Ligand SMILES: Nc1ncnc2c1ncn2[C@@H]1O[C@H](COP(=O)(O)OP(=O)(O)OP(=O)(O)O)[C@@H](O)[C@H]1O
């Protein structure tokens with residue numbers, strides 16, 4: 218089967234010279250659920266930001282066969298839904314409803330379908346009561362859940378989530394894990410939550426200093442205490 222994501226020899230340095238990715242190559246099949254782990258600063262967020270062209274650098278990033286370059290970004294962004302590490306980067310409307318409706322409206326859907334998408338997405342993150350609230354005035358965990366809803370409402374083929382459980386209370390975390398487990402989409406999740414990876418992802422990628430230091434079955438890697446220690450995960 219063709220890979221839905223194909224990254225070849227991707228290196229990236231931030232404008233201040235900080236080398237954040239070094240020669241990363243990665244292939245993801247449609248439907249795979251992958252946990253990306255690694256210490257603070259390992260390069261996880263930087264890698265994810267390449268998947269819809271927010272960052273761009275030497276090397277090749279292909280989504281559904283399309284190279285991540287300007288002329289393909291519209292199509293690629295319709296396929297890849299990205300939940301940023303910081304929800305303040307995701308929420309910009311006056312109401313929660315408008316934020317969650319933004320993607321479906323952009324897709325040109327009918328009002329009825331938009332309403333349904335918004336209601337279903339808010340219900341998925343247990344935030345159905347919040348449609349009229351101002352996102353700016355929510356708690357950290359509430360913002361995170363709304364940010365996730367803004368992406369679910371677009372029903373993207375590929376879901377990229379950066380620290381989806383950070384700041385969630387135990388019940389919200391449990392329910393999110395259950396939701397992610399049942400989604401049919403391809404999932405890439407960067408997280409420090411190894412339990413989350415264990416519950417959702419069959420495949421785990423460990424990053425260290427901008428490199429992929431391990432890539433294999435989650436169950437196998439999680440048992441390798443030496444590997445986890447070396448990568449700052451224990
Ligand atoms: N805007 C930026 N300008 C300069 N350097 C940056 C910038 N953003 C990130 N970095 C650096 O790039 C490296 C990788 O950062 P990145 O955010 O990808 O790490 P991460 O694995 O997501 O970490 P965390 O677990 O803390 O979220 C770090 O050394 C970080 O300091």
Ligand SMILES: [Mg+2]
Pocket residue numbers: 261262263302379407
């Ligand atoms: Mg990060």
